[in-house]
Amino acid sequence: MKIYFESYGCTLSKSESALYVNGMMKDGDTIVQSPEDADISVIGTCVVIKHTEEKMLNRIDHLSTKSNVKVLGCLPTVTGKQISSDSIEMITPGEMRSFYTGKLDDIEIKEPSIFDGIPINQGCTGSCNYCISRIARGKLLSRKPEKIVSQVRLQLERGIREVRISSLDTAAYGKDLGTDLPSLVNAIISIDEDFMVRVGMMEPKNTMTILDPLIDSMKNAKVFKFLHVPVQSGDDRILELMNREYCAEDFVTIKSRFRESFPDSTLSTDIISGYHGEDMESFENTVRIIEKTRPDIINITRFSPRPYTPDFNKRTPHTNLVKRWTKVYTEMHREILSDKLSSIVGKVENIIITEKGKNGTWVGRDQAYRSVVVTGEQRLYSKVDAEIVDTGSTYLVGKVL
CATH class of the missing domain: 3.40.50.12160 (Methylthiotransferase, N-terminal domain)
Structure with missing residues (x-):
């Protein structure tokens, strides 16, 4: 077939x-x-x-x-x-939930070219008022850690050396099993092989409960210093309307602890612009939290009311106002990312080659999971030292040494 x-x-x-x-x-x-x-x-x-x-x-x-x-x-x-x-x-x-509790554990990776990481849990523990994903995915259903580790071993046997673990909220992992994400990461990195692990998105509420052991597990050289934590808004009133179950200062705490432990790291976040009830004050509070935390990556989404959610019929701010807010966030993101990438030019980064690029190039990832584009004959998943000689809009350009 x-x-x-x-x-x-x-x-x-x-x-x-x-x-x-x-x-x-x-x-x-x-x-x-x-x-x-x-x-x-x-x-x-x-x-x-x-x-x-x-x-x-x-x-x-x-x-x-x-x-x-x-x-x-x-x-x-x-x-x-x-x-x-x-x-x-x-x-x-x-x-799909039956797939999680049955067949998923025994799947052999027959076609590495389409393999895209390992899911560790279905559903989430949240009840955000705007989110259709939690309705689609249901309650938290974590896979057993030994099954995930076994699948990582199968991935490594197929020669795939970038381990990406993912879910709607990786920080929720194991809450239904009596374990947690740091324990899973520790189990994965204990495998005696040469590979790198990227931990997927985690919600602030659950991240706060595992922050210390998470940072300890991420200190291992096998773990990319990359953290994706969506703040969504810098205004506590809006976060309460969203039913996000944390405050803006929690996000600041996570960012501060992460950057203290890993000064050269990547912090990614998400922002929803134009949520119902948002006004100039809440917009300005979000601007302030961006200025305060300076995330390397900001994924900006305009609020889109979804069916079956409590927010479906809520009245949203005027479109022109939302466009202006979104433009400000976008310009801030460009400035932050440009400054960060430019500051790395001239440095030597150890990168793992993860994919073929365009026009005969290769793409690698440094310890902070930043993309580094290099030329020449490279071998997939090999590790090389590259001098950073230039930047693109969202990536670094390197010269292999």
Whole structure:
């Protein structure tokens, strides 16, 4: 069977979709690069905002004209029944949770080219008023640590040396099992192999409860000094409306402790612009928290009311106002990132080559998980020293020594 595969959205969606495809492959099956060549297309979907959902629906419709389609991810929960047909099969949330508790643990990585990390838990412990992902994913369901470690070993056996663990909230991992994320990271890095680990997104509330042991586990040389913690707003009133269950100062504490422990590191965060109830004061508070913490990466999303959430019918600020706020956040992000990248020019970074780039280049990652583009003949997952000679808009340019 010829399978075409593509996936969208968060790292969790991409990792579990890729593993699902690996699990459905039988001897003789192949991955093809075009839906026109496929017997079946598999798509991992995202519905975090309305525009993305519409993009998914259009893409599924297009794929269904070429072959039968399996739809994974968050879309089946939201609009699955509306678009199911003889040629479109929705993999339901119940099926995916069964996948987590059964087949996922024993999947062999048959096609490394589409492998995109290891999911460690489904669902989350939060109850954010705007979030459709928690509705689509359900309550927290963590995989057993020994099963995850076993899958990491299988990944390493296939020669994949970048271990990415992901979920809606990695900091929630193990709360339903009596364990935690730092313990899992410690178990992974205890494997006697040469590899690097990237820990996926974690919510501030749960991060605060594991901050000390998390920092200790991240001190290991095998762990990228990268932290993705979404603040969403710098205003406590808005955070309360969102039902985020933390305050802005918690985010500042996490950032400060992380940067104290790892001065050369990458801090990534998310901001929702135009949330209902937002005004100039809340906007200015968010600007202040950006100035105070200076995240290297800021993912900016305009608030998009989603069905089935408490915020669906809430009145949002005027579009022109939201555009101005978003523009300010974007300009701040560019300035912060440009300053950070420029400060590294002239330094020598040890990088692990993680993928082929464009026009004969290779892309590596330094200890802070920054992208470093290099030229010349390189070997995937090899580690090299590179002098940083220039910057792009979001990456470094290196010369291999």
